[in-house]
Amino acid sequence: MPVMAVSDALVDGVDVDAVATAVRGCPGVLDLHGGPPQLIATYLPGRRVEGVRIDQWAVAVQVRARWGTPVSDLSAQIRAALRPLAAGRRIDIVWADVADPPPSPPAPATTPGARSAPERRGSWTEPNTYTGRDDDSSSEPTIPTVAATRPPSSPA
Numbered sequence: 001m002p003v004m005a006v007s008d009a010l011v012d013g014v015d016v017d018a019v020a021t022a023v024r025g026c027p028g029v030l031d032l033h034g035g036p037p038q039l040i041a042t043y044l045p046g047r048r049v050e051g052v053r054i055d056q057w058a059v060a061v062q063v064r065a066r067w068g069t070p071v072s073d074l075s076a077q078i079r080a081a082l083r084p085l086a087a088g089r090r091i092d093i094v095w096a097d098v099a100d101p102p103p104s105p106p107a108p109a110t111t112p113g114a115r116s117a118p119e120r121r122g123s124w125t126e127p128n129t130y131t132g133r134d135d136d137s138s139s140e141p142t143i144p145t146v147a148a149t150r151p152p153s154s155p156a
Helices: 017-023 071-082
Strands: 029-032 042-046 045-051 052-053 058-065 090-098
Touching: 017 045, 017 058, 029 052, 029 071, 042 058, 042 071, 058 071, 071 090
Parallel strands: 042 052, 058 090
Antiparallel strands: 029 058, 042 045, 052 058
């Protein structure tokens, strides 16, 4: 008769490794997160699984989400993935972080001869020049100024 191995990752009948794998498999999850705002982790013999905690009432996970995934969609993904593994427990989700947005695409290059938006020139305020005298005030009113520019002349 074959001997079946008992997983060292079972906590109250829930496989912690299966929970971690299921959460990481959700498209909106970048990874599990064990640090602040809550310290969520499971301590197993010789190791720790960060971002997963099992108790008799709940399976709690703390995640770092991918940019652009609505929280409601991510909640639904995680709950659907964990429902078969949670042994009837409540599923608590803590949003620890959201990944940075992808870099913005570079501005399109202008073609020679193409007209771009008119350049805005001038300053709206004068800098306060402190001279060190007692009569100077840092709260003096500033006067809006704009450099006058002529629009380009059109051929007649």
